[in-house]
Amino acid sequence: MKKTLLVALTLGATATANLAVAGNVDPEQSHKQFVDYFKAKNPNIEFENYRLGAYNYSEDKMAQWESVEEFPPYLDAVDAGEALYNKDKAVYDKCFGSDVSKVRVKYPLFNEKTQQVETLEQQINKCRTDAGLKAFKWKKGDIAKLSAYYAYNARGQKIDVKIDSEGARKAFEAGQEFFIQPRGQLNLSCAKCHVYNAGRKARANILSPALGHTTHFPVFRAKWQELGTLHRRYGGCNKNMRAKPFKAQGETYRNLEFFQAYMSNGLEIDGPGYRE
Helix, strand or coil, X not given: CCECHHHHHHHCHHHHHHHHXXXXXXXXXXXHHHHHHHHHHCCCCCHHHHHHHHHHHCHHHHHHHHHHHHCCCCXXXXXXXXXXXXXXXXXXXXXXXXXXXXXXXXXXXXXXXXXXXXXXXXXXXXXXXXXXXXXXXXXXXHHHHHHHHHHHHCCCCECCCCCCCHHHHHHHHHHHXXXXXXXXXXXECHHHHHHHCCCCEECCEECCCCCCCCCCCCEEECCCCEEECHHHHHHHHHHHCCCCCCCCCCXXXXXXXXXXXXXXXXXXXXXXXXXX
């Protein structure tokens, strides 16, 4: 019988970890049951609104977000990203094509030649170094700005990550295993916070649902007062668990992004976003 994430959600985090290690995961069925889990948990939230994250759980927070979106603080970063793109346009067009609206939607993807997951930020820096340009720093700054420019131009398109090989399935499994494995001094997992306890409060903050997590990155956080990448946020979450973060754009976080993006298939890209 195919193993699915629903079984893990039913049995709990420890069983989920064992399940992921056992393998034989059916990504398509896991995705369907993952979405069904959230629909059953919060039937009043429309599937397409999961791109809005924790704001779905509070009318007051939603109103605050809508107010911020009237003059979003990330627009300057998008403009800066456009300037970065135009500065080395020939380089980026050679790597990604000249239609900037079709770039973000391609990633993450599984490269059959390298047997590795590729992310947009990783490929931006590879594109630069292959052309003899200096790589950007991974977590913020120019990498986030250029990624934000591509994301902004891809808005409205739906996430559509493909898993059509054994290698891609194994990367998905590795991402799922990380997602459900407790770690750190607090012995927490991504799933415990963002699946089982999504919508509940951790101190003053509402825990966001895992469904839709990758839709709005890179993100401008009020806490940061600047734009940051998804892998910066992964590192911050690991620190919150009192666990040592993994390397940004390393294989561990790329597999996690691949898993999370696949589980959000069908949702619209809404980056860059704003979060508290």
